Amino acid sequence: MTSGALMEYAEKRALQAAFGLTLSPATFTSYLALLTAAPTQTDGTMALETEFNVSTAYARMSFATGGYTGPTSASPSAISNAGVITYGPFTSAPGICTWAMAVDALTGTTANNCVAYLLANPRTPLTGDSLTAAANSFSTTV
Amino acid sequence: MPATHKYSHPEGKGFGQHHAEADQRELPAEMRDLDMADGTEVEHVATDEDSGRPIVAWADAGGNPRHTSIDPEFFREHFEPMAQDAPEGV
Numbered sequence: 001m002t003s004g005a006l007m008e009y010a011e012k013r014a015l016q017a018a019f020g021l022t023l024s025p026a027t028f029t030s031y032l033a034l035l036t037a038a039p040t041q042t043d044g045t046m047a048l049e050t051e052f053n054v055s056t057a058y059a060r061m062s063f064a065t066g067g068y069t070g071p072t073s074a075s076p077s078a079i080s081n082a083g084v085i086t087y088g089p090f091t092s093a094p095g096i097c098t099w100a101m102a103v104d105a106l107t108g109t110t111a112n113n114c115v116a117y118l119l120a121n122p123r124t125p126l127t128g129d130s131l132t133a134a135a136n137s138f139s140t141t142v
Numbered sequence: 143m144p145a146t147h148k149y150s151h152p153e154g155k156g157f158g159q160h161h162a163e164a165d166q167r168e169l170p171a172e173m174r175d176l177d178m179a180d181g182t183e184v185e186h187v188a189t190d191e192d193s194g195r196p197i198v199a200w201a202d203a204g205g206n207p208r209h210t211s212i213d214p215e216f217f218r219e220h221f222e223p224m225a226q227d228a229p230e231g232v
Contacts (some may be wrong), residue, residue, distance in 0.1 A: 089158025128162025130176035
């Protein structure tokens with residue numbers, strides 16, 4: 001299991017929710033992006049992150065594929081992906097995936113960074129491969 | 143999922159298989175099971191903002207939801223548009 005760290009955008013939303021403030025947007029679909037390097041943590045968006053290139057047939061996958069497990073009734077509460085998340089098939093080798101980032105858009109560099117995950121085991125898919133993450137492999141606590 | 147296109151390969155090859163063979167690589171069995179097989183119906187759900195590549199949603203043989211971005215030329219050559227059902231009453 002890979003544990004996530006909330007990025008500033010998600011921290012602010014968490015605090016807004018805790019104090020009953022209006023969230024804007026109220027809801028969004030969370031997508032999991034694959035990175036080849038640690039997040040820069042500079043401007044809070046995907047603009048400066050080294051993501052797998054779409055030229056390899058890569059596309060972000062919905063984090064909620066198969067739903068969520070949690071938030072749990074525990075302290076700290078935790079949430080994770082309830083279903084398998086699979087990328088590819090890749091038309092060329094996309095590089096070594098060392099990090100993942102939950103973001104709020106399917107495409108584009110203006111997507112907000114929400115939660116960063118350091119992979120326990122880097123993954124190196126080859127041409128034609130698909131890359132699979134098991135259920136509950138990405139977990140986040142507050 | 144409302145399918146908009148069907149992946150079609152003249153030799154019946156999967157999407158990943160086609161590209162692996164072009165790279166002189168034989169796809170392992172577990173990867174063939176995860177491949178986009180010939181005849182897979184997909185939905186064109188978005189276009190990548192930066193590259194203009196179509197992003198299609200589909201389900202693999204295990205029923206897992208997938209997203210794949212496609213080279214525009216390959217998309218034109220291998221993804222056949224599917225007729226959309228007419229709305230009721232039309």
